[in-house]
Amino acid sequence: MQISMTVNGAEVTNVIEPRVLLVHYIRDVLRLTGTHWGCDTSNCGTCVVLMDGTPVKSCTVLAAMADGRDIRTVEGLAAGGTLDPVQQGFMEEHGLQCGFCTPGMMLTARALLDKNPHPDDGEIREAISGQICRCTGYATIVRSVKWAAEHPRLSDNEQADAGPSEEFADTIPAEEVRS
Numbered sequence: 001m002q003i004s005m006t007v008n009g010a011e012v013t014n015v016i017e018p019r020v021l022l023v024h025y026i027r028d029v030l031r032l033t034g035t036h037w038g039c040d041t042s043n044c045g046t047c048v049v050l051m052d053g054t055p056v057k058s059c060t061v062l063a064a065m066a067d068g069r070d071i072r073t074v075e076g077l078a079a080g081g082t083l084d085p086v087q088q089g090f091m092e093e094h095g096l097q098c099g100f101c102t103p104g105m106m107l108t109a110r111a112l113l114d115k116n117p118h119p120d121d122g123e124i125r126e127a128i129s130g131q132i133c134r135c136t137g138y139a140t141i142v143r144s145v146k147w148a149a150e151h152p153r154l155s156d157n158e159q160a161d162a163g164p165s166e167e168f169a170d171t172i173p174a175e176e177v178r179s
């Protein structure tokens with residue numbers, strides 16, 4: 001069957017077998033390996049991507065179910081060579097160790113902040129409750145999301161008015177961010 005969707009702002013169309021899971025379509029067909037594949041049983045959450053802005057576990061979604069939808073993966077978080085505040089927050093607050101859970105955690109955080117720009121600790125913990133981190137103990141992840149909430153990305157117009165940003169002067173260029 002043929003499917004088409006928007007992935008990180010780009011239209012993609014492919015012919016796939018109907019049984020293919022979204023996580024495998026993203027990783028194996030689109031080669032966007034920042035989306036990780038862990039338990040395959042909807043428990044760990046490392047495969048989370050955003051579908052029409054909502055976090056979904058891509059190991060439990062058929063690629064065919066994403067036909068016509070808008071998909072955002074971790075590769076789509078940075079914009080214009082600048083990290084998303086969530087990415088910057090994980091760097092500032094050491095929100096990762098091995099990094100396996102991190103793409104899903106960051107996408108869930110982005111979805112949360114898009115709906116609730118100022119979440120409290122409980123709301124952050126609730127948002128990531130479907131995701132497992134075996135390394136951090138979660139405290140630094142919560143701090144990372146709070147950092148992002150306190151440092152929202154300026155809109156393009158605001159950025160032009162403000163001139164060069166010192167805040168993100170030491171930001172890693174997006175092309176250097178490994179998946």
Ligand code: FES
Nearest residue numbers: 038039040045059
């Ligand atoms: S790989 Fe999808 S929830 Fe674990």
Ligand code: FES
Nearest residue numbers: 097099133134135
């Ligand atoms: S940083 Fe290792 S699983 Fe979360």
